[in-house]
Amino acid sequence: MKPNVWLSVFGVVAAVFIGGAAFFMISAKSAHDEAVGKWDENLSKIDRLGKRVPFPSKEAEGALEASLNEYKGAVDNLYQALKEFQKPLDNTVSDTGFQQLVKTKVDAFKEMARTRDPQFEINAGDGDDGAFYLGFDAYQAAIPAPDTVPILVYELNAIEHLCQTLVKSDAISLEMLERDLIPGEAGATAEKQESSVVHRYPVRIRFNASHDSFQNFVNTIANDQEYFYVIRVMQMENSNPEGVAKFSSGPAGSRMPRFRRDATGEIATQEELEKQGYPDVSGVELQQKMAAEGWELVTQDAQWVMGRETVDAFMIIDIVRFVDPSEAGANDAGDGDDGSKGGSKGRPQRPAPKG
Incomplete structure (x- = not known):
């Protein structure tokens, strides 16, 4: 029995070895x-x-280069057409000279408004002292970063032109004028413009004007030949929100004649008319009796009412500047891998020199 056990164990071991070898093979x-x-x-x-x-x-490379040149030519032609309707950047103003330029522009606008319409009111004090600085009050005590000066000069001229247009439109008053800080100014939230082709400089303005003056102002800036203005937000409040006063009708549905006192603008009531014999007297006789009491017949009611209504208008206006292709290319090249974005967010402004 022992030889059989040994053979059995040997057979099992041999089978396992052969199976493992086969698996690995x-x-x-x-x-x-x-x-x-x-x-x-x-x-x-x-x-x-x-x-x-x-x-x-070589053929494909030539076709690609021709396509790029055609595109660049189209962009340049578009810019050449658009720049006819916008002022070029002024690179001759220094950072210290900009401060004096703001003062000169503010004084010139105030004089222009006073000469054009002595009744025009400037209530848009944007400085800490309550004075009006065309939105550039920060530069009464500080000097801008040198690389922002050309853009600031452009925006200053555009805002001055906008305010002059408002005065020439016979507005009643300028109540508020604020501007958003551009990239590069101290305190600006944006590091660079959203687009390298089109730059926007938002301005917030609130003014009081008649209906005709308001319409004239909107139409003028929409068709301006020197700057591109885009009204992005507009809110209006009428001085008479309840509308034109309703008058009762006379007997038998006839429309009651209307009389007013020029001194007070008061409209005669039906009781006042009845005291003078209305509706039994003729129209001529009634007019004579009312005139004796200081009343004048109103013959153009709608024109009289609308002529005395004013609107308080608030607008956010974008001053849009189309960037020169060469300038846009330089800005894009300035956005390097070192994290610079072509701007100078938070760059401290140098204090103005004393004296």
Whole structure:
């Protein structure tokens, strides 16, 4: 019995050894076949790449360059057409000179408004002292960063032109004028303009004017030949929100004549008319009796009412400037990998020199 046990154990061990060897042999063959397959695939790719024509070819490169030149030409032509309706940047003003320029512009506008319409009121004090600085009150005690000066000069001129247009439109008063800080100014929240092709300089303005003056102002800035103004937000409040007063009708549905006192603007009531014999007397006789009491017949009611209504208007106006393609390219090139964005957010402004 012992030889049989030994043979049985030997057979089991041999079977396990043979099975393990077969498993490892099959696994190794699979890995070998996979490696050979990848090798053949790489050889096939190399062979295909070796037979292909290099890209871009000279023809394709020439076509691409021609397309780019055509696009650049179209952009330049568009800018040349648009720049006829906007002032160029003034690069001759220094950072110290800008402070004096603001003062000169403010004084010139005040004089222009006083000469054009002595009744025009400027209530838009934007400075800490309550004075009016065309939105540039910060530069009464500080000097701007040098690289922002050309843009600030452009915006200053555009705001002055906007305010002059308001005065020439026979507005009653300027109640508020504020401007958003541009990239590069101290305290500005944006590091650069959203677009490198079109720059926006928002201005908030509130003024009081008649209906005709308001319409004239809107139409004028919409068709301005020196600057692009875009009204982005507009709110209006009428001085007479309840509308024109309603008058009762006379007897038998006839419309009651209207009389007013010029001194007070008071409208005669039906009781006042009845005291003078209305509706039994003729129209001529009634008019004579009312005139004797200081009343005048109103013949253009709608014109009289509308002529005395005013609107309090609030607007957010974007001063839009189309950027020269060369300037836009320089700005894009300035946006390097070191984190600079072509702006100077938070750059401290130098204090104005004393004396």
